[in-house]
Amino acid sequence: MKKFDKDRLILGFAGPALALVVAFALSTLVLLISNRDPFELYRLLFEQVSYSDVQVLIINQAGTYYLAALAVAVGFRMNLFNIGVDGQYRLAAMVAALVGASVTLPGPLQIALIVIVAMLVGAFWAGIAGILKTTRGVSEVVATIMLNSISTSLIAWLILPTNFGDQAAGSNNLTTGEIPEAGWFPGLPLSPDAGEIYGFTFVAAGCGLVYWLVLNRTRFGFDLRATGASESAAQASGVDAKKMILTSMLISGAIAGLVGMPTLLGDTHTYSLDFPVGLGFTGITIALLGRNHPVGIALSALLIAFLDKASSPLDQFGFEKEIATIMQGLIVISVVVSYELVRRYGTRRQQQKVGEELAAGHALTTEKEAAL
Template identity: 75%
Template sequence: MKKFDKDRLLLGLAGPVLALVVAFLLTSVVLLLSGLSAIEPYELMFQQLEFTDIQVLIINQTGIYYLAALAVAVGFRMNLFNIGVDGQYRLAVMLAAVVGAAVDLPGPLHILLIVLVAMFVGAMWAGIAGILKTTRGVSEVVSTIMLNAIATSLIAWMILPANLGQQPPGSNQLNTGEIPESGWFPGLQLDGGEIYGFTFVAFALGIVYWFTLNRTRFGFDLRATGASQSAAQASGVDAKRMVLTAMLISGAVAGLAGMPMLLGQTHTYSLSFPVGVGFVGITIALLGRNNPVGILFASLLVAFLDKTAEGLDLAGYPKEIALIMQGLIVIAVVVSYELVRQYGLRRQQQKVGEELAAQARKNKEVAAA
């Protein structure tokens, strides 16, 4: 049994490690073809880790990516491809910012209200795709892509001063108004800046995610439905209800992805708020294999690439190197995981064959005696 667990662990690590190695090599080839050094950019990126402000930026970005990846991972465990995390996150953070700026409550209640609004909006927006899938059989891939576009247009309309937005005097930037200080989430102040307080909440949610999936009946039903809806249905699980529930939970977690920055830095929503976070979350969930620890390291890696690449311009290297590497990671992950899966099947078949052969020899020895 221990040997099997060891093999499973090695196979689990082989996929992401192979993907990273391939992505690194292919990025180096792109650099060489561009007439640039294939090593110096990586050296420059690692050198920036010496600066505490870069460290703080990486940690803060890791928390944001971690939440987005957890939202994607919940869908993946149900065999659902929630591409709409980005729209769910942006719509949720905007409406949460509107509510947060409109009320004035004692600190903990104010923060709790903002968080609950974000979760509710994210869940409801993802729930539309869940309802369409369970009632009409519409693919969640198609519906969530369309909902992303609708969310973008809806946000652009709602943030107009005639609706829910504001335009500060002397500025062309629109926002939702500033949240009172009672709605700010306190962080950890360091020499290089402040680590968002909600970042630690994000990491704690990883523990909740693991416990729920692996130590509760609901988590078992969710994983069973993701593996085979027909088998889950035969064992008494309402597959359609589980699909809808998974989409609601995925959307609720997606709604939290904007909380670290909203509650810890900007205290308002504007059109300059980060976009594409949900799509990065897909990459991270794939690389982390939907495991909370794997997702944490993948989030840290992507955040490292994002924040250290910004300093490459000063050395004459395009900061898009990080984007190229992220794209290559996605491609390499798909290919490497399939290769590892096929190797694992062959390895398992080989072990079964060896066990059967050993049992046959033993039976022959017993018969001969």
């Protein structure tokens, strides 16, 4: 049994490790083909990490990515593909910013109100896809993609000055108005040059701990994983599969609602046309690379955040910033290929072990029969 656990642990690390090695090799090949020095690029990227301000930017971005990946991972553990995290967090952040700018409460209550509204909006938007799947059999992939488009249009309509938006004189930007200072989430100041780490980054780490505890130490988590592994088997054991599907989509959406909170409560204090987009799709990459494990997701979030922030000044040295995007795309491709190769190897390894155990049992039986 211990040996089996050891093999499973090795295979668990083999997938991400192989994916990173393949992505590194492919990135190097692409740079060589384009007549660029890959080692100079890698030197410049790692040089950026020595600057304290870049370190803070990486940590803050990683916290946001971590929440997005957790939202995706909850769906993955249920064998659901919630591709709508992007629309869920943007709509949640926008509505939460509207509420936060129009209501004034004592500090902790103001922050709690904004966070609760964001989670409720995210859960509601993801719940639409969950209801469509459980009642009409609509694929959650199709439903969430459509809901992403709808949320984009809905946000554009809500933020119009004729509705709920504000437009400063002489500016083309539209905002929801600024949240009062009582609703700002306190951060961890470092130095004047480095800035501060978003306070909500630590909340993101706490969400990862809750995610692990719920999935691995509760009956609900067991039912969720069992339903994801085999819906028919879960139903036969008394689990309401449809209820679990809807519940997991609601939880995934609620976590997605938190994705915009580090930026909203720690930096911009308003939702505008400049608010970050595309975080949900990055979360898919991170969840895959981290194999839906909170520690793996954290390391993957740091890696992707490193590529994002360390690549910003590359154009000053003759390298395009888009190289980091290419590297992230290569990581996605490498993850898919590497995990499939590791899965096939693991299957063959298990079959080999079963064959060896059967052969050993047959030999032992033969020896006993000979002795008799």
